[in-house]
Amino acid sequence: MSIDGRDDDGLPLEAYLAGELHGESRARVEAWLRAVPEREVLIGRFIAAAAGGDDRSVPSAEEIVAPIRAAMGTTGASASTQRSAARSTSSMPSVPTRDGIARRLFLPSTRGLRSIRRSAVLGVLGLAVLSVAVLRLWTAVRAWRTDRSSHTYIAARMQRTTVTLPDGSRATLAPETRLRYDVDRQGARTVALVGEALFTVAPQSHAPFVVRTGAVTTRVLGTTFGVRRYPDDRATRIAVLSGRVTAGGHSAPVVLASGAVAYATDSTVTVSATDDPTEATEWTRGRLVFNDTPVSAMLATLGRWYGYEFHLNDTTLAAMHVSVALSTDHPADAMNTVKAVLDVTMTFDGNVITLRPERDHGGSSRNTRTREVLKTPQVEVGR
Numbered sequence: 579m580s581i582d583g584r585d586d587d588g589l590p591l592e593a594y595l596a597g598e599l600h601g602e603s604r605a606r607v608e609a610w611l612r613a614v615p616e617r618e619v620l621i622g623r624f625i626a627a628a629a630g631g632d633d634r635s636v637p638s639a640e641e642i643v644a645p646i647r648a649a650m651g652t653t654g655a656s657a658s659t660q661r662s663a664a665r666s667t668s669s670m671p672s673v674p675t676r677d678g679i680a681r682r683l684f685l686p687s688t689r690g691l692r693s694i695r696r697s698a699v700l701g702v703l704g705l706a707v708l709s710v711a712v713l714r715l716w717t718a719v720r721a722w723r724t725d726r727s728s729h730t731y732i733a734a735r736m737q738r739t740t741v742t743l744p745d746g747s748r749a750t751l752a753p754e755t756r757l758r759y760d761v762d763r764q765g766a767r768t769v770a771l772v773g774e775a776l777f778t779v780a781p782q783s784h785a786p787f788v789v790r791t792g793a794v795t796t797r798v799l800g801t802t803f804g805v806r807r808y809p810d811d812r813a814t815r816i817a818v819l820s821g822r823v824t825a826g827g828h829s830a831p832v833v834l835a836s837g838a839v840a841y842a843t844d845s846t847v848t849v850s851a852t853d854d855p856t857e858a859t860e861w862t863r864g865r866l867v868f869n870d871t872p873v874s875a876m877l878a879t880l881g882r883w884y885g886y887e888f889h890l891n892d893t894t895l896a897a898m899h900v901s902v903a904l905s906t907d908h909p910a911d912a913m914n915t916v917k918a919v920l921d922v923t924m925t926f927d928g929n930v931i932t933l934r935p936e937r938d939h940g941g942s943s944r945n946t947r948t949r950e951v952l953k954t955p956q957v958e959v960g961r
Contacts, residue, residue: 590603590607727761727762728758728759728760729743729744729758729759730756730757730758730759731749731751731756731757731758731759732751732755732756732757733751733752733753733754733755733756733773734753734754735753735882735885736753736882736883736884736885737753738751738752738753738861738862738906743759743767743769744759745761745780745782745785746780747767747777747779747787748777748778749769749775749776749777749778750775750776750862751773751774751775752773752775752806752861752882752883753773753882753883754773754808755771755773755774755775756771756772756773757769757771757772757773757775758770761785764785765784765785766785766786766788767782767785767788768788768790769787769788769789769790771789771790771791771805772791772807772809773807773808774804774805774806774807774808774861775804775805775806776802776859776862777789777798777801777802777803777804777805779799779800779802779803781799781800782799782800783799786798786799787799787800789805791805791807791814792807792814792844793827793828793844794807794813794814794826794827794842794843794844795825795826795827795831796814796816796823796824796825796842797823797824797825797831798821798822798823798824800821801819801820801822801823801836802818802819802820802821803816803817803818803819803820803821803823803855804816804817804855804858804859805817806858808878812843813841813842813843813848814841814842814843815840815841815858816834816839816840816841816842817838817839817853817855817858817859818834818835818836818839818855819836819837819855819856819859820836821836822834822835822836825840825842825847826842826847827843827844827845827846828845829845829847831847832847832849834849837855838850838855839853839858853869854869857869860903861883864905864906864907865903865904866879866880866883866903866904866906866912867903868901868902868903868904869901870899870900870901871899871901872896872899873890873895873896873897873898873899873920874890874896874897876900876902876916877890880904880916883906883909884909884912884913885909885929886909886913886929886930886931887929887930887931888931888932888933889931889932889933890932890933892933892934892935895920895922895933895935898920900919900920902915902916902919904916913931920933920935921935921936921937922934922935922936923936
């Protein structure tokens, strides 16, 4: 069947394959080929094989013409077409195929082959230019999306800063904190946190707000809560001031209501029975509150806030737990308080402070009593 609905007998496919058609005749055959994709595939196979110069892969006349006609629903060509094909193939050379049977081929003339090769080269170049343009456009779109959906905020040593996230949520960052905010295609808001931050989340019922600290995930819809996880911390501390959150690592998430303080590791969530979430976030108001905190952990926090580097070689003193509140704005007063509480001498060398015990703390009843009185009872969930 032809392009106008009549039988396809009479279409000069052989002449077209040989590159001998021009003008209206060539346009008529090309329109007929474009009407069904399979025809163009078969013709493309012939052209690619011929242009490549690999005779073993060149399809025969029967392999090209018969399937093309069959694609139109024609069971066979007319007798005149068969006679024409027989006359045409009788003068064509034979080449061995993979099955060892010699087949006669429709091969284009030298001029036709040159035209085919030139068209093929131009087509490949056009596709290459188009591919490069598409690649550059896609790269630009990805960069634009990344710039709009990903934001990083950093608080340096001795710095506290408050930022407004793109969704309207607010985050106050403690010193040496890095926060990366991302929004995925579904609108979910994700924060990757290293350090400590207090979040006041803008409610969006369709878009959860998730804070990731290592393997621990804290998920909320709208609330105020604090999260802390520095690289040397063994657990993520979550303090909920209002609303509710869920927290968990590889274990099932645990729901934390307003007023809860929890410590989450990869496998457990430990809820404190006495820790106060307000005290845990007092640093946002200029006070560092330590409640039954190991001396080594307290000194690490003071180093971030005041810019000091503490040297303490007494392991007994480093393991002792203390409770004290210090101002973030008055480092000198804070050091005097620490010196009195720990009963140590301090040697200053630039920003390096070396602490030495005034006397043996190992047998001190005061230190033992401090540990007993301030020891925090805890309830463990999720193991």
